[in-house]
Amino acid sequence: MPELPSYDGKTMRAVFWKGHPYSVSVQSVPQPTILHEEDAIVIITASAICGSDLHIYRGLLGSEQPPWSLGHEAIGVVTAVGEATENVKVGDRVLVPDIPDDGYINMGVPAFEDSRLFGVGRDFGGLGGLQAQYARVPFADNTLLKLPYYEDKDKDLDYLFIGDIWSTGWICLDQSGFQPGETVAVFGAGPVGLLCAYSALLRGASKVYIVDYVQQRLDKAREIGAIPINFAKGNAATQIMQLEPQGVARSCDCCGYECVNEELQPQQNAIINDMVRVTALNGGIGVVGVYSGQAPAPGRPLAGTIPPTLEFPIAEAWLKNLSIGMGLANPKPLAPRLMALVETGRAKPRFVVSKVIGIEEAEEAYRAFERKEEIKVVIRFAE
Structure with missing residues (x-):
């Protein structure tokens, strides 16, 4: 004891x-x-x-x-x-x-x-x-x-x-419908994103791309065998599709509603747009990044600065027959x-x-x- x-x-x-x-x-x-x-x-x-x-x-x-x-x-x-x-x-x-x-x-x-x-x-x-x-x-x-x-x-x-964070990254893969041998793109190389990429490699992914702009995180991704993509050097989906012309089988959002675009400006749907674009026909998307629609209050004074809805490229997602899983990970x-x-x-x-x-x-x-x-x-x- x-x-x-x-x-x-x-x-x-x-x-x-x-x-x-x-x-x-x-x-x-x-x-x-x-x-x-x-x-x-x-x-x-x-x-x-x-x-x-x-x-x-x-x-x-x-x-x-x-x-x-x-x-x-x-x-x-x-x-x-x-x-x-x-x-x-x-x-x-x-x-x-x-x-x-x-x-x-x-x-x-x-x-x-x-x-x-x-x-x-x-x-x-x-x-x-x-x-x-x-x-x-x-x-x-x-x-x-x-x-x-x-x-x-x-x-x-x-x-x-x-x-929390390892389970969350693992569950994001499950949400996406991941199977061994598939290619994966992970958006966000914070702790959850890194552990999502790590889990994909552990579970038999053929290739794992991980998207961020912080060099320390990208270096850590490379150390575990993932392929780092710095979206500040050009759109992430474009960079990945230069390497995977048909797209990847699965995409995982491990960042959420505070994401930014390649100009490093807040854009709530930046990751969603890139995932729909880069995910291959009949592929899947997982979302564990937080998307909250809370109203402002003393305990969350800036909550109203991010709206509870976003623009979503539904026509492209529908035509590609994409599946989407999301939510709080238990x-x-x-x-x-x-x-x-x-x-x-x-x-x-x-x-x-x-x-x-x-x-x-x-x-x-x-x-x-x-x-x-x-x-x-x-x-x-x-x-």
């Missing part, structure tokens, strides 16, 4: 969003406690800053009323459980996925704000964030994923990304397979990590991530 970290038992440090764009703070707040008999309290040992956090950081996404603590991917150790929690025990090392169980079988299509998510505020379940020393996890038996014992602490970083059903790939050493998604910090460095890390100076920042806690 791993040794439990010890804190003062009263307060903890956590990263907070207060509704001011491009600003977060690290502050002391009360530690969470068991509220329901199916809860667990987890001491976080590693968390991370995600591209989705930047949508909040920029004032575009989140609950109506700030403040709230940030973060939605973490691993840790269970330190307390409610009376009805049976499978998860104190001392278990666990993965905390970004979407916890809500205790219901959901048959309908929920509104975005009805989703229960860590680190997005009270309108999304009010669960608190995982960029913190402790977290309360609801319905712990059905939410937490037990990790096997391992001595190599670097393996933390492989398991960590199963809770890691839990996929997690056992990805955990097996890590446990056996077949996959090491930690390659996306560019910096490991302590929580007190989080404010500067957010600024560096926003400036695209870091690919993926992990927050480690003492243990």
